[in-house]
Amino acid sequence: MAISLEEIVRNVNDLPTMSSIAVQVIRLTEDPYSTVKQLDEAICRDQAMAAKVLRLSNSAYYGYSRHIATIVEAIGVLGFSTIRDLVVAASVNNVLNREVQGYQMARGEIWRHSITCAMTARAIAQRVRFPAADRAFIAGLMHDIGKVILNIYMVDSYGEIIERVRREQRPFSAVEEDVLGFTHATVGGMVADKWNLPTDQVEAIACHHTPLDARESPQLTAIIHLADVVCMAMGIGLGGDALHYSFAGETLALFGLNELDMELIMAELAELMGDINMLN
Numbered sequence: 329m330a331i332s333l334e335e336i337v338r339n340v341n342d343l344p345t346m347s348s349i350a351v352q353v354i355r356l357t358e359d360p361y362s363t364v365k366q367l368d369e370a371i372c373r374d375q376a377m378a379a380k381v382l383r384l385s386n387s388a389y390y391g392y393s394r395h396i397a398t399i400v401e402a403i404g405v406l407g408f409s410t411i412r413d414l415v416v417a418a419s420v421n422n423v424l425n426r427e428v429q430g431y432q433m434a435r436g437e438i439w440r441h442s443i444t445c446a447m448t449a450r451a452i453a454q455r456v457r458f459p460a461a462d463r464a465f466i467a468g469l470m471h472d473i474g475k476v477i478l479n480i481y482m483v484d485s486y487g488e489i490i491e492r493v494r495r496e497q498r499p500f501s502a503v504e505e506d507v508l509g510f511t512h513a514t515v516g517g518m519v520a521d522k523w524n525l526p527t528d529q530v531e532a533i534a535c536h537h538t539p540l541d542a543r544e545s546p547q548l549t550a551i552i553h554l555a556d557v558v559c560m561a562m563g564i565g566l567g568g569d570a571l572h573y574s575f576a577g578e579t580l581a582l583f584g585l586n587e588l589d590m591e592l593i594m595a596e597l598a599e600l601m602g603d604i605n606m607l608n
């Protein structure tokens with residue numbers, strides 16, 4: 329069942345955008361003259377958002393033993409850029425916290441996969457000294473968001489795709505493109521573009537299964553691909569996407585990494601996974 333581009337665009341337009349608070353927080357954290365008070369006021373305009381940010385701030389991932397009780401305290405302890413990541417995560421959570429039946433992912437699974445991938449992408453970015461680890465976090469968080477759009481078509485086509493993946497021994501995303509006319513990666517890039525993400529993040533999302541196609545940001549794209557591979561190796565919420573996953577080993581070489589480095593990253597993350605479900 330091939331889908332028309334107009335249908336995809338219509339569905340992308342129907343998807344809720346990043347909340348206006350998240351957009352404002354991104355702007356404030358990029359402005360060196362912003363104050364803690366301004367950031368606090370922006371976040372606290374939405375109490376549900378503030379509560380999610382506090383819950384994330386208190387997750388084991390950040391490793392603080394003392395309880396963070398207020399947004400001002402969270403900003404002081406975690407810093408502007410981490411707070412921005414948490415606000416974006418809380419905003420994206422509203423879109424990703426659903427069942428994506430077409431991809432055989434139960435409610436919560438795509439969120440768990442996405443937030444794990446975001447954290448992994450940031451860890452890899454820091455390890456390879458990529459200058460914009462925050463961009464890696466946000467691209468990792470949104471890399472599979474196209475699944476939310478394609479989900480409705482997948483409900484009918486999943487069986488056929490899986491059958492062909494097994495028969496033809498080809499990656500899931502390649503057969504997805506053959507059957508639907510689009511991959512969740514391409515559609516995810518369209519969502520990211522609609523949400524006004526910078527072009528390097530749009531490309532990283534659109535090319536996360538084909539990182540060697542990236543032209544503008546091969547490094548960021550490689551980081552998202554590797555983070556996805558780590559999540560797959562850890563068995564975190566992939567659904568059908570993991571079948572015959574085509575791992576581009578060249579992305580490791582781009583950073584002078586080897587498989588042992590990947591295992592170390594996995595070991596680092598494994599301890600922190602217990603907390604990932606907290607937003608569900």
Ligand SMILES: [Fe+2]
Pocket residue numbers: 471472512513536537569
């Ligand atoms: Fe994917």
Ligand SMILES: [Fe+2]
Pocket residue numbers: 441445471472556569
């Ligand atoms: Fe993924």
